[in-house]
């Protein structure tokens with residue numbers, strides 16, 4: 001019994017070392033266009049969303065250790081695909097409208113930031129006031145898209 005356990009532990013150790021050699025994407029491409037938001041909203045986005053939804057990810061130490069690195073890298077890739085606050089210039093009016101709509105929805109549902117991220121980034125937690133501010137910002141941005149010049 002004891003010997004089996006030793007083999008299992010050695011096996012796990014070998015796998016752990018081996019997966020460290022798999023390549024994981026951890027890039028910060030150039031910022032092409034910053035989200036159009038007033039200072040206070042921008043500050044909240046930078047505090048709570050930036051690590052995943054921007055090209056200025058602050059890659060934490062565990063993003064360098066497999067298997068956590070796989071998860072972090074995948075989250076950042078998916079988050080950037082959905083909404084990238086530092087490639088704002090790449091969105092047309094329709095895409096912007098969709099982004100604002102999804103932001104308001106996510107914030108209202110309490111889906112963002114991801115809960116496991118909040119465990120290690122407590123200061124990213126949104127207060128009720130932060131939430132209200134982000135939702136009203138996103139909603140008024142949608143109104144301006146629907147009726148420009150107002």
Ligand code: HEC
Pocket residue numbers: 045048049050051052053074075076078079082083099102103104106107112113114117126
């Ligand atoms: C730890 C990484 C992380 C943080 C921090 C984070 N997100 Fe996300 N976000 C994701 C991932 C991953 C997805 C893609 C989820 C999916 O496809 O299921 C996502 C998706 C989204 C979407 C698209 C949802 C949809 O239905 O298409 C919006 C909008 C969004 N996030 C807004 C935010 C906002 C606003 C913040 C800050 C308050 C934030 N996120 C913080 C990882 C993050």
